[in-house]
Amino acid sequence: MPLIRIEVLEGTLTEEAKKEMISKVSNIVAEIEARPHPKEKLLPHTWCIIEEVPPAKWGIGGQPLSLETLKALLSG
Secondary structure: OOEEEEEEEOOOOOHHHHHHHHHHHHHHHHHHHHOOOOHHHOHHHOEEEEEEEOHHHOEEOOEEOOHHHHHHHHHO
C-alpha cells in the first residue's frame, strides 16, 4: 500500500490542481508499483497526502521562501 507525501508552498495550488496532482501521481505510482499486475488492483489502496507548508517555514538558500520569490524563480 503506497503512501505518497507531497509538500508544496502554501497558496501555490488551487483545489482543482490538488485534485489533479493526487489523481495523476497516484495513478503513476500504482502503475509502477503494481507491475506486472494491473494498476487497478493497487490504486484503491494508494494514499496521497498534499501538505501545504507556510512560506515562513520553507526556506531556500538559507532564507525563508515567499510566494513572490517562488514566482520570480519560476519566471526566470
